[in-house]
Amino acid sequence: MPLKSLYNSNVFLKSVFAICLFLILFITGVSYKQIQDLSFSSSQVVQTYKVNVELEQIISYLKDAETGQRGFIITNDSVYLEPYLASREKINNSLATLKELTKQSDKQQENLKNLNVSIEERLENFAATYASYVKRDMDTPEFKGLFLAGKTTMDSIRSQVSNMIVLEGQKLENRRDTYKDDVRFTPIFLFVLVLLTLVLLVISYAKIQSDVKKLKRANAKLEVFKESTNKSEIIAKHGNWIWHIEDDYFEYSDNMFRLLGEEPQSFESTIENFMQFVHPDDLEKLSAQVEQMMVDEDLPFINYRIIRKSGEMRYFKARGQKVSGTDFKKKLIGTTHDITDEVENLLKLEERNFELERNNEELSAFNHVASHDLQEPLRKIQTFLSRLEDKEKNNLSDSGKQYVERIVSAATRMRLLIDDLLQFSRTNKSDQIFEASNLNHLLEEAKLDISEKIEAKKAIINAEVLPEGCVIPFQIQQLFTNILGNALKYAKEDVAPIIDVSYAKIKAKDDTRLDSQKADYYHRVVFKDNGIGFEQEYAEKIFELFNRLHNRESYSGTGIGLAICKKIVENHKGYIFASGMPNEGAVFSIFFPIDEK
Numbered sequence: 375m376p377l378k379s380l381y382n383s384n385v386f387l388k389s390v391f392a393i394c395l396f397l398i399l400f401i402t403g404v405s406y407k408q409i410q411d412l413s414f415s416s417s418q419v420v421q422t423y424k425v426n427v428e429l430e431q432i433i434s435y436l437k438d439a440e441t442g443q444r445g446f447i448i449t450n451d452s453v454y455l456e457p458y459l460a461s462r463e464k465i466n467n468s469l470a471t472l473k474e475l476t477k478q479s480d481k482q483q484e485n486l487k488n489l490n491v492s493i494e495e496r497l498e499n500f501a502a503t504y505a506s507y508v509k510r511d512m513d514t515p516e517f518k519g520l521f522l523a524g525k526t527t528m529d530s531i532r533s534q535v536s537n538m539i540v541l542e543g544q545k546l547e548n549r550r551d552t553y554k555d556d557v558r559f560t561p562i563f564l565f566v567l568v569l570l571t572l573v574l575l576v577i578s579y580a581k582i583q584s585d586v587k588k589l590k591r592a593n594a595k596l597e598v599f600k601e602s603t604n605k606s607e608i609i610a611k612h613g614n615w616i617w618h619i620e621d622d623y624f625e626y627s628d629n630m631f632r633l634l635g636e637e638p639q640s641f642e643s644t645i646e647n648f649m650q651f652v653h654p655d656d657l658e659k660l661s662a663q664v665e666q667m668m669v670d671e672d673l674p675f676i677n678y679r680i681i682r683k684s685g686e687m688r689y690f691k692a693r694g695q696k697v698s699g700t701d702f703k704k705k706l707i708g709t710t711h712d713i714t715d716e717v718e719n720l721l722k723l724e725e726r727n728f729e730l731e732r733n734n735e736e737l738s739a740f741n742h743v744a745s746h747d748l749q750e751p752l753r754k755i756q757t758f759l760s761r762l763e764d765k766e767k768n769n770l771s772d773s774g775k776q777y778v779e780r781i782v783s784a785a786t787r788m789r790l791l792i793d794d795l796l797q798f799s800r801t802n803k804s805d806q807i808f809e810a811s812n813l814n815h816l817l818e819e820a821k822l823d824i825s826e827k828i829e830a831k832k833a834i835i836n837a838e839v840l841p842e843g844c845v846i847p848f849q850i851q852q853l854f855t856n857i858l859g860n861a862l863k864y865a866k867e868d869v870a871p872i873i874d875v876s877y878a879k880i881k882a883k884d885d886t887r888l889d890s891q892k893a894d895y896y897h898r899v900v901f902k903d904n905g906i907g908f909e910q911e912y913a914e915k916i917f918e919l920f921n922r923l924h925n926r927e928s929y930s931g932t933g934i935g936l937a938i939c940k941k942i943v944e945n946h947k948g949y950i951f952a953s954g955m956p957n958e959g960a961v962f963s964i965f966f967p968i969d970e971k
Contacts, residue, residue, distance in 0.1 A: 635682030820854035893967035
């Protein structure tokens with residue numbers, strides 16, 4: 375893990391505090407041990423001092439006994455025997471004290487046993503000397519020998535005491551050296567540990583300060599977010615609620631109360647209080663769904679109505695989902711939307727759809743009239759005009775003949791207009807069936823529809839191989855027919871029309887005019903002619919209904935053909951674009967989306 379990530383993690387602070395706690399406890403333990411060692415060293419010094427004192431006391435008691443015995447021998451005064459008589463008890467007490475003081479040292483215990491033997495010898499020597507003195511055997515060699523033996527034993531005792539004192543001194547010196555090393559090393563070690571602990575605490579403090587600043591910034595953002603959430607609830611007309619499953623109580627957001635027409639937190643957040651606002655006709659259904667929610671711990675979308683205290687009825691939609699919180703307790707978090715506007719808009723839309731259906735019926739009736747009732751009198755007019763031309767033409771004046779020609783022309787235009795309107799209305803129907811079709815076959819059918827015009831104009835049509843597609847066959851055939859017919863209509867005089875039909879599969883992102891959200895790929899079919907063309911500023915207007923770029927005398931037509939083409943392409947969710955130059959021809963690019971699913 376990178377150092378920066380480790381520093382920013384929660385584990386870092388926990389680890390640092392654990393280390394600091396360990397170091398503090400360790401320092402406390404070391405300090406306690408140091409105090410214990412110091413106390414032990416002090417006790418050892420005192421013990422050594424007591425051992426030395428007791429040893430010196432034993433020597434002193436023996437000397438006192440020896441001096442008292444000699445004083446008695448010289449003066450024959452029994453007063454001098456008092457130290458001698460008391461010496462044994464005092465010496466025994468000192469030996470008992472030394473035995474207790476040196477119980478931790480086997481060497482000193484052994485020395486003490488030897489010393490005890492020597493002291494016993496010396497005391498026995500005292501007793502023998504005293505007995506000889508009482509018998510007045512002082513001039514004998516035995517008496518002198520006792521004195522000499524006493525001196526030798528006393529020297530041995532002094533030597534043994536001296537050795538024991540030296541041994542105690544060595545032990546004390548060793549303890550002092552060890553203690554000095556501990557005292558010299560321990561402060562440095564403790565200082566390093568304390569310094570390290572302080573460094574870690576400073577780092578922890580800096581981290582805590584940094585976290586506190588981040589927490590303050592986060593809290594500030596959270597407050598802003600909370601406020602924006604409250605505002606968004608008001609704007610979006612929804613309220614939030616939480617059901618604490620394990621503790622079985624509810625929380626409502628402020629706007630939840632506003633949706634009910636009440637002030638925020640104006641009553642206790644309970645199901646019973648909420649149900650008081652539910653429409654009586656929806657109460658039983660909603661209660662059953664809430665009971666099911668408490669069993670399943672889930673709430674699918676439900677719709678119901680509420681009635682505010684003002685008498686206003688509102689439409690609500692609610693949804694809930696179970697989650698686990700940071701406290702590992704289950705909760706059901708839900709949201710309730712006020713969908714009154716949506717319901718009212720839906721009702722309006724249904725009403726408009728009803729009106730649209732009624733208008734479509736009227737339009738169908740109009741189409742029936744246009745295709746039958748209007749065409750019938752028009753056919754009679756054309757029939758009577760035809761008979762008038764055949765039988766009465768010679769009886770008409772020149773002006774009469776001119777009037778008849780104009781009537782025939784007007785009737786023909788009216789017939790053509792009715793046919794084009796019918797075709798346009800057919801392209802508006804949404805019940806056409808899409809079929810898998812070969813566009814090459816549809817193009818050939820379109821060419822057959824206008825074969826007479828093609829032959830009359832001596833037109834040349836060059837077409838690449840077109841793909842198969844899911845289309846409305848008769849509409850695509852009509853599209854091709856209109857595009858080819860348009861090219862033939864606006865051909866140059868005395869120049870044979872040449873129409874090139876090309877195909878390519880392209881990516882939507884390669885042409886900025888296409889919507890890549892509809893499809894990633896498109897079929898592109900291009901019709902290019904060598905006709906009279908048009909100004910590019912009219913490239914969009916030519917697809918408008920009844921829009922004509924040329925007068926009726928120069929070029930026939932109703933201005934509906936290209937509008938039909940655009941409608942057909944839109945029915946196939948495609949695009950059609952036109953481009954042209956005067957006297958250089960026109961180009962019509964048609965794009966059909968490719969469904970690759």
